[in-house]
Amino acid sequence: MDLRRPRTLSLLIPLLMAALLAGCSPTTTPSATVPASAPPAGGSVISTGASTNQMVSxxxxAVADQxxxxxxxxxxxxxxxxxxxxDVTTTDLAVGAADSQGLVDRINAAAGAGTDRSVLAxxxxxxxxxxxxVWVFSPLLDTRDPLDFNELAFDETPSEVVKAVKKAKALPDLKGRVVSFVINPVAGDQAELSDLQTGYLHAVWEGLAKAAGAKRVEFFDGxxxxxxxxxxxxxxxxxxxDVDTATEGTAVVCTLPNPALFIINTPTLIDRGKTLQGLKKCLAKAPENYRVVVEGHTSGDSSxxxxxxVELSKQRAxxxxxxxxxxDVPAKAIYSVVGYGRSKPLVQPPTDARNRAVVVRFEVTG
Structure with missing residues (x-):
């Protein structure tokens, strides 16, 4: 039996080897690789578009570890x-190590648009x-019914907020989920929310999540x-x-917003020092000879x-x-202190949050 290779095969083998070696040469451009698809979702991340006064998240x-x-x-x-x-988009993404920071970078790059945002939706x-x-990156200040913080103004009890969302049939299904809120707080013209306002925000969202069936609710500062x-x-x-000062005839009228002044359903001041600053601004514009009328108002159905x-509005006044x-306003200059409750709304409709206020009137005398 002849075990020698045919001559043609002997010639082909070196040529094939040379071709293979050439294919492995570093000067050869590799073919493009298709990126691996994202792994199956084992959780959800929600983010709302950033507003003009928001720091990066x-x-x-603890979230990175999760x-x-x-x-x-x-x-x-x-x-x-x-x-x-x-404009809601859903994207499946990998997380862990650098991928986690990459997701947060994308969250920070998503600028807000329009006039509404809704974590609830x-x-x-x-x-x-x-x-x-579920992880939520947001200030948690929703601006769409039935949860609109422009209307709530931190002056509705958390239990009443939950009740209203239930009535609107807007509760999501969070049964068995652990919900983590990573809060990046914003506060309108304020530098930051007060501790009491932040506590209110926590109470509202914990109440909503628990009512929706969440197993556990966590809060983190982001x-x-x-x-x-x-x-x-x-x-x-x-x-x-923040005091709104106007002139009505010869009187100077100053309106102080209740939600910034008092703890919910109490006559206890949130920040006595800043409230004094607001009243100083008001007093500086008072006429030379005056008497003072202080009115307490609340919002809601006037019927x-x-x-x-009525009693709460009088206590606040x-x-x-x-x-x-x-x-140093003389006691004799304070002509009357009255609580109107909901009976004399400052604006329409009576349920408008701006009706929760204390009004100080400096009326000219003599």
Missing amino acids: TLPQ WNALQAAGKGVEWISTPNTT ALGDLKSPAGAP TGTTPGQGTGPAVAVPRPD DNGRAT TVVAVLLKDL
Whole structure:
């Protein structure tokens, strides 16, 4: 038996080897690779478009650890980006290590648009498996009914807010989920929300999430130190020293917004010092000879003006009258202190949040 290779095959082998070696040469351009698809979603990330007064969001270490655990399990997230409530996009993404920071960078780059934002609506768009965790990056200041913080103005009890959302049948299905809110707070013209306002925000969202079936609710601070590039409108959160001064005939009328002044359903001041500053601005514009009328007002259906509502408005007016005395307004100059409750709305409709106010009138005498 002849075991020698045929001559033609002997010649071909070196040629084939040379071709293979040439193909492995570093001077050869490799073919393009198709990027791997995102892993299946093991959770959901919601972000709202940034507003004009919002700092960049940061990634809390606890959340980074949770995302690393997802990566280790071969899972990613669905990212629901809501620059407003009409332009909502959902993208499946990998998380863990550099991918996690990449997602936060994309969240920061999503500038707000339009006049509304709604975490509540986005929570109703979850497609991740039932019981999967949810992370929300937002100031949590929704601006669309039935949860509009421009209307709530931090002066409705959290339980009443939850009740209203239930009545509107707007609660999402969060059964069995752990919901983590990474808050990047904004506060209208304020530098920051007060501790009491932040506590109110937590109470509202914890109440909503629990009512929607969440297994656990967590809050993290996600406030960065660099100004963001947001373009969305800021929510109108009044400051304790924010006083609207107007002239009615010869009288000077100053309106102080209740939500910035008092703890919910109490006559207790949120920030006495800043309220005094607001009253100083008001007093500086008072006529030379005056008497003072202090009025307490609340918002709501004027046909439902119970004794408790009237009494609360009078107590709040009394607190402001005492502050005027601290500013050296003579006691004899304080002509009357009255609580109107809901009976004399300052603007229409009576339910408008601007009706929650204390009005100080400096009327000319003599």
